[in-house]
Amino acid sequence: MPQVTLKMTGVNKSFGGVRVLKDVDFEVYKGEVHGLVGENGAGKSVLMKTLMGVHRPDSGKYVVAGKEVSFHSPSEAQRQHVSMVYQEFGLVQYLSVAENIFMGRLPSRRGMIRRGEAYEKSTKLLEMLGSDVPPRALIADLKVADQQEVEIARALSYDPVVFIMDEPSSALSHDEIRDLFDLIRSLRDKGVAIVYISHKLDEVFEITDRVTVIRDGVIVSTDKTREIDPSTLMERMTGKKISAEIVRAAAVKEVEENILELQNFEAKGFFSDINLTVGKKEIVGIAGLLGAGKTELGKAIFGALPATIPVTGKYIFEGKEVDFQTLTPGKAKKMGIGFVTEDRHSEGMISAQSVSFNITLPALNRVTRRAVVIGRKALELVRGVIKDVVLRPPDPGRLVKLLSGGNQQKVVIGKWLAAQARLLMLDEPTRGVDVGAREEIYDVITQLARGGIGVLLLSSDLREIMRVSDRILVMRRGQITSELLPHETSEGKLLALVLGEEVAKKEKSQ
Ligand SMILES: Nc1ncnc2c1ncn2[C@@H]1O[C@H](COP(=O)(O)OP(=O)(O)O)[C@@H](O)[C@H]1O
Ligand SMILES: [Mg+2]
Incomplete structure (x- = not known):
């Protein structure tokens, strides 16, 4: 005993x-x-x-x-x-x-x-x-x-x-x-x-x-x-109401054109056989455990994997094939891709600078003429972005380090808006963000997508995936193992898929 x-x-x-x-x-x-x-x-x-x-x-x-x-x-x-x-x-x-x-x-x-x-x-x-x-x-x-x-x-x-x-x-x-x-x-x-x-x-x-x-x-x-098994656990936690309320309603299927398309995309040792599309106005969630390969996939799409890792397959952005052998983050940015990385502190922002400095940084070409920053134009841009991401407080001059975690994340997202990203990738966007601000970020992401941007959400937080995605892809050990719609699944089922076959099988036999 x-x-x-x-x-x-x-x-x-x-x-x-x-x-x-x-x-x-x-x-x-x-x-x-x-x-x-x-x-x-x-x-x-x-x-x-x-x-x-x-x-x-x-x-x-x-x-x-x-x-x-x-x-x-x-x-x-x-x-x-x-x-x-x-x-x-x-x-x-x-x-x-x-x-x-x-x-x-x-x-x-x-x-x-x-x-x-x-x-x-x-x-x-x-x-x-x-x-x-x-x-x-x-x-x-x-x-x-x-x-x-x-x-x-x-x-x-x-x-x-x-x-x-x-x-x-x-x-x-x-x-x-x-x-x-x-x-x-x-x-x-x-x-x-x-x-x-x-x-x-x-x-x-x-x-x-x-x-x-x-x-x-x-x-x-x-x-x-x-x-x-996870499903049973989840049902016991929620009682009857199987996470219905946290799932967004069935998405209006109006994906006219694909922004991103990957075919047999592979980076040896990290992910393989990736086939996926992200449509305009669509939020595609990739659910997977830590280490499933989500971050590496995001980096490959952004041209940010080290050159020593060979990538193969087909990569189409807005109808044009991308030569990802020569792709760099700089080029990806110019093409219209934004990447909110997992670690906003080291990569996403300069926290000792103001909101407006951070937001205009990637958009300098839009607010400068002959190397002179046009103050009025910049301010207009910043004000627009602040409104789009519902920054609190809506103060362009505030130092980023003085904002809450949730609002810092909004600045990082805002940066990509200012850079006119048409595909926005977000890697664990609400890690370290308090619960209230999390909902606000979900709303911002949803609004952006509805406004015409394609969103690829990489997350291990299944609640987040269920809450935000129009379509869910499950990634396990570097492969996409299933595709589902949030209103047709439950957090428990999704968890079983994310954890792997053994649990999933057990699930089926019940
Ligand atoms: N100090 C408090 N005064 C009054 N109600 C409280 C207090 N702390 C928690 N509650 C209520 O007790 C219930 C259980 O809360 P809690 O134990 O915090 O839940 P959780 O399982 O999320 O940790 C909730 O309805 C909460 O609103
Ligand atoms: Mg608690």
């Missing part, structure tokens, strides 16, 4: 007369990663916060490592080695990384605070995460992903027996998620009981040993992850 490290029984919690947790029983074994999944508002965060002493439960019994506990505050929980990475950040912006990690317990000797020791310890904790965030840096100067890593390091610093992570990956890049998963595995192997809260089922299938579904404050099921 596995040893139970965390056991909660009969947990109830109401807010203002509304019951959000109903007789919840939940247990986590020593040395397991336990997924806790459920729709938004299902009660995942509140459940864990009743354990942590953030919320006081109306009733409930909590046992940690065989001892009944009742924490009155997160710090009390942490002192007893129960720690949580919260969904919302709790860092103090104008303190350093180390001061945040060791908040209220900076190492000291004879009343003297020993900062050096705090820096050293912080560096060690961050290294466990594969992070090189400097411990002396101010939180306010860090990008969101680094802040998330500091949050994780802080939770880790309490030497947890129970380690809870609430949607930890939404701000992280692929590589950072890889590092996080390595850390989770090593903690698991050391016997830590880990709760991994996520609505991203591909992650849940990759990292968890068991998975519990919660819906409307009620525990629906707990299974071994390898014994449950």
